[in-house]
Amino acid sequence: MSAGVQVPVAPGVAPDAPPRRRRRRVNLPGLALVVALAVLWEVLVRTVLRAFDNLAPTTEIIRSFGELVARGDLAAQIGHTVAVTLIGWVVSTVVGVVLGVWLGLSGVAWRWSMASVEVLRSLPSIAFVPVAILVFGFSEQMELVLIMYVCLWPVLIATIEGVRGVGPGLLDSARTLNLGRLRTWRCVVLPAAVPRLLVGVRLALALAVALAVIAEMLGNPAGLGFGIVFAQRGFQPGQVFAYLFTIGIVGWALNALFTAAVRMFAPRFAGSL
Amino acid sequence: MSTATRVPRRRSAAGIPPLRGLAPLVAVLVLWQLLAPADDPYFPPPSRWFAALGELDGAGTLWSPLLTTLVTFVIALVIATLLGAAIGVAVGRAPGADRVLGPTFEFVRTIPAGALVPVAVLVIGYTRSMTIAVVVVTSLWPVLLATRAAARELDVARLETARVLHLSRLDTFRKVVLPSLSSSMVLGLQISAPLALIITIVVEMITQVDGLGKQIGLAQSQFQAATVFGLVAVTCLIGLAVNIVAAALARATRRYAA
Numbered sequence: 001m002s003a004g005v006q007v008p009v010a011p012g013v014a015p016d017a018p019p020r021r022r023r024r025r026v027n028l029p030g031l032a033l034v035v036a037l038a039v040l041w042e043v044l045v046r047t048v049l050r051a052f053d054n055l056a057p058t059t060e061i062i063r064s065f066g067e068l069v070a071r072g073d074l075a076a077q078i079g080h081t082v083a084v085t086l087i088g089w090v091v092s093t094v095v096g097v098v099l100g101v102w103l104g105l106s107g108v109a110w111r112w113s114m115a116s117v118e119v120l121r122s123l124p125s126i127a128f129v130p131v132a133i134l135v136f137g138f139s140e141q142m143e144l145v146l147i148m149y150v151c152l153w154p155v156l157i158a159t160i161e162g163v164r165g166v167g168p169g170l171l172d173s174a175r176t177l178n179l180g181r182l183r184t185w186r187c188v189v190l191p192a193a194v195p196r197l198l199v200g201v202r203l204a205l206a207l208a209v210a211l212a213v214i215a216e217m218l219g220n221p222a223g224l225g226f227g228i229v230f231a232q233r234g235f236q237p238g239q240v241f242a243y244l245f246t247i248g249i250v251g252w253a254l255n256a257l258f259t260a261a262v263r264m265f266a267p268r269f270a271g272s273l
Numbered sequence: 274m275s276t277a278t279r280v281p282r283r284r285s286a287a288g289i290p291p292l293r294g295l296a297p298l299v300a301v302l303v304l305w306q307l308l309a310p311a312d313d314p315y316f317p318p319p320s321r322w323f324a325a326l327g328e329l330d331g332a333g334t335l336w337s338p339l340l341t342t343l344v345t346f347v348i349a350l351v352i353a354t355l356l357g358a359a360i361g362v363a364v365g366r367a368p369g370a371d372r373v374l375g376p377t378f379e380f381v382r383t384i385p386a387g388a389l390v391p392v393a394v395l396v397i398g399y400t401r402s403m404t405i406a407v408v409v410v411t412s413l414w415p416v417l418l419a420t421r422a423a424a425r426e427l428d429v430a431r432l433e434t435a436r437v438l439h440l441s442r443l444d445t446f447r448k449v450v451l452p453s454l455s456s457s458m459v460l461g462l463q464i465s466a467p468l469a470l471i472i473t474i475v476v477e478m479i480t481q482v483d484g485l486g487k488q489i490g491l492a493q494s495q496f497q498a499a500t501v502f503g504l505v506a507v508t509c510l511i512g513l514a515v516n517i518v519a520a521a522l523a524r525a526t527r528r529y530a531a
Contacts, residue, residue, distance in 0.1 A: 027372060027376060029369075029372060029373045030372060030373055030374070030375045030376040033374065033377055034376055034377055037377065054396060055396060110290065111291050111293060112296055112297070113296075113297050114291075114294040115290045115291065115295045115298075116294055116295055117290075117294075119295065119298060119513070122467070122513060123508075124470055124471045124508055124509065124511075126474055126475045127474065127489065127508040127509065128505065129478065130478070130492070130493035130501050131501055131502065133493055134493050134498055134501055135315050206383070210385035213385045213387045214385070214475060217387050218478060218490075228388055228391050229479075232391035232392075232394060232395060237395055241392065243388070244384065244388050244389065244391075244392050247384065247385060248384040248388070251385060252383045255383065
């Protein structure tokens with residue numbers, strides 16, 4: 001359908017409205033505020049906030065953005081960050097789902113490792129950035145490993161909870177219907193687990209973008225994260241703000257694409273997002 | 274209870290995993306200790322971590338950065354919670370404002386913390402206020418969203434009851450609104466707290482502003498693997514403690530609200 005046109009409507013505005021209506025209705029007052037803020041910022045920076053040398057008015061931000069695009073830096077950096085994010089995210093999702101289904105279905109595996117999973121997933125992942133830099137150096141590999149590590153936990157936990165959350169009633173029905181093990185999985189366990197799983201996978205995508213940027217700021221000299229730090233060190237406020245918005249838009253767009261993909265390919269689960 | 278054996282095994286999603294599940298983690302640490310050479314440049318054994326922490330303590334660069342980070346974290350978390358709750362209630366009770374602010378919120382919320390750091394540095398400089406600003410902006414969202422959702426669904430009947438009872442505005446807020454919102458607020462806080470800790474440390478790492486993050490970054494740039502692992506272990510312990518405290522707070526609030 002018209003999934004290509006994504007309008008930034010706050011998902012919380014009408015939680016009960018059917019998704020189709022939400023998609024079509026453009027939030028005009030909301031967009032007007034965005035424009036008003038942009039204008040206000042321009043005026044403020046040029047008048048009241050003049051004393052701050054390091055602020056860039058809206059027009060300056062737009063000009064810097066155009067410059068970055070023209071130089072070709074931005075496209076390459078976006079490409080790098082998005083590629084690394086997606087690769088890490090996909091790998092983690094596959095590993096997380098497989099491990100999660102195993103831990104969710106096997107009582108023995110769950111009892112003998114879930115406490116470890118709980119501890120590991122609650123560790124502040126960022127603390128591992130220096131460890132990754134230490135071990136893998138300033139490289140793409142470091143960035144990928146970090147993204148995969150961080151993305152793994154939400155997917156794993158969501159899968160385990162989804163699989164274990166399948167009601168005993170459903171499983172009893174499957175038994176009554178004499179579904180085999182495989183069919184019970186395919187027809188009962190997985191569909192029941194998907195809504196939780198999708199939430200975890202979406203969270204992982206947001207984390208992947210955030211981690212990619214941080215890994216690039218601290219370690220791997222490539223991508224948008226490197227771009228923004230480079231611009232800041234060179235005291236280029238216009239570019240810093242341009243990068244900030246680019247990173248925000250990239251994160252937002254990946255999330256929107258994911259939601260659109262779910263609506264398109266698995267519409268019956270779209271409500272769980 | 275004899276029939277219990279025939280009842281299909283209970284699968285509760287919220288079950289608390291038994292402690293024996295820690296076995297794999299412990300096994301890895303023990304094997305690490307036994308197999309890694311003491312001077313391994315990448316993966317020093319756990320005993321070396323503690324030795325390295327001891328050295329930091331001796332040099333006076335363990336407790337003071339730790340305290341700096343904790344204070345920054347607590348200040349930022351308190352501000353984020355209050356601000357998030359206030360905005361959440363305001364926006365949740367005013368659908369018009371909610372709709373107007375929607376796209377702006379939606380966008381600001383998705384900006385990763387890391388990307389805000391260079392902007393904050395340009396505007397505020399390399400200071401603790403900069404760290405606090407970044408942490409507040411990025412970690413107020415869970416509280417804000419949870420409070421907004423709760424404020425939207427605030428029970429109309431309860432508000433009407435308050436009106437019938439002629440409760441003053443303050444009393445209505447204290448006795449009706451607050452208890453109704455508190456559990457969602459704390460639920461948000463439970464997500465915000467670990468987030469705020471992580472972001473505090475990230476900002477310290479990126480900007481080298483005083484704190485635990487700076488120490489970890491320094492150790493890493495000097496290839497002191499044991500110190501890095503030691504400080505990461507300390508960070509993890511703080512993270513676990515924050516989670517436990519937040520969970521206890523959530524339980525206490527649920528009891529208060531019920």
